[in-house]
Amino acid sequence: MASVNGGGRRVTLREVARAARVSPSTVSRALAGNPRISAATRARVQEAMERLGYHPNAIARSLVTRSSRTLGVVLYRPADQAFSHPFFAEALRGVARVAQAEGYSLLVTTADTYEAEAEQCLAMLRERRADGAVLLASRNPDPLIDELVRQRFPFVVLGRVDANLAVYWVNNDNVQAAALAVGYLAELGHRRIGLIGGRRELTVTQDRLEGFRLTLQELGLEVRAEWMQFGEFSWEEGYRSGRTLLQSHDRPTAIVAMDDVLAAGAMRAARELDLRVPEDVSVIGFNDDPMAQLLSPPLTTVRIPARELGEAAARQLIERLSGRLPPVRHVILPVQLVVRGSTGPAGP
Known part of the structure; x- marks a missing residue:
């Protein structure tokens, strides 16, 4: 291992060893944090490194320590x-x-x-x-x-x-988090609750879908496939899914969006369809992203501590x-x- 000192010359590990009056292998073990190297020897090596302007090569040191940090x-x-x-x-x-x-x-x-x-x-x-x-x-x-x-x-x-x-x-607990969202909407009197979710293979989608379904069933409310949309966790997907849900004749009166970004897209879709939030449709998200309170109206959400x-x-x-x-x-x-x-x- 070698490094370039302040004058531009490469300082070698052997030079550090000579200055510290130890062997090159002792310098290597000191750099690797070997417990067999005494504190006094380690301090002498450190002083020689600082005096010569030696900085150990991180890649070479990782080969010795078997750690890249x-x-x-x-x-x-x-x-x-x-x-x-x-x-x-x-x-x-x-x-x-x-x-x-x-x-x-x-x-x-x-x-x-x-x-x-x-x-x-x-x-x-x-x-x-x-x-x-x-x-x-x-x-x-x-x-x-x-x-x-x-x-x-x-x-x-x-x-x-x-x-x-x-x-x-x-x-x-994403099952419990979804249950919290659905339960709150039910307390507000909503009986037709839709869902906008992420990709089906993601466990976060699977768990929140489970909490959504179980809570609706426990409350005696309908679980309707046509009121559920899935796709990427993106604003565009929230907008597309929101339009799909809200353009139906028997539309839901509330939407659980599995992400604040999805919720923001759904709220934009509602405005374009001349639906008021929350008077005509309530929207609740997940995460409590910084932008959630900047939306109009500010977004109700389940805070996930990212x-x-x-x-x-x-x-x-x-x-x-x-x-x-x-x-x-x-x-x-x-x-x-x-x-x-x-x-x-x-x-x-």
């Missing part, structure tokens, strides 16, 4: 969608906050398809460019999770994972890399109903 992040969607979506941006912020505090860098995979991103994730871990990975979503089924388990790579999933798999994950989920996932992965966690650990964070102006009593 880097966490991989898998977005599960094209970068332009993920970074522009408030939930994923906030979750990534939480991951970065913990990683920085613990001295880790982040390596984010981006691809246009799930298959390409899964392959990038596996390559990143096989090549030791990252010590472990945080998956910012979960699917059912999920071949990537199966392969990560098979190859025993350290990873944590943001989202629920099959209970039969020995996998670390952090999540909120940043806290990202922080918990990163903390769990770093603890796992240190060997401090039991074989399996699941973290569930609470949700909160935030009532604003987009919901109101059902009309006549």
Whole structure:
């Protein structure tokens, strides 16, 4: 290993060893944090490095320590969608906050398809460019999770994972969160409640759909397929689905949108159809994104703690890399109903 000092000359590890009066292998072990190196020797090596202007090569050091001090992040969607979506941006912020505090860098995979991103994730871990990975979503089924388990790579999933798999994950109770939304609308007198959801293979969609259906059934309300729409978690999909639901003759009087972005699209569709929110149709979202309270009217939503989920996932992965966690650990964070102006009593 070598580095360039302030004068532009490359300083070698052997020069550091001579200045510290130790062998080159002792310098390497000191850099790797070997516990057999005494504090006095480590201090002497550090002083020689600073005096000579030596900075160890991170890649070469990772070969010695078998650690890159880097966490991989898998977005599960094209970068332009993920970074522009408030939930994923906030979750990534939480991951970065913990990683920085613990001295880790982040390596984010981006691809246009799930298959390409899964392959990038596996390559990143096989090549030791990252010590472990945080998956910012979960699917059912999920071949990537199966392969990560098979190859025993350290990873944590943001989202629920099959209970039969020995996998670390952090999540909120999406079944209960959907029940909270439906129950509140029912309290307002709504009996015709529609749904706008994400892609069916995502566990977040599956869990919120389950909570939606179960709560309607418990309340004796209809579960109607024509009042449910599914697609991407995007404003465009919310708009398209909102128009589909609200143009029907026997339209719902309230809509549960599985994401605030979907809810914003549905509210735009309502305005274009000359329907008032909430007088003609109530709309409730999920996440409590920053833009939720800026909509007109401000959006009622179920707050999902995105940043806290990202922080918990990163903390769990770093603890796992240190060997401090039991074989399996699941973290569930609470949700909160935030009532604003987009919901109101059902009309006549």
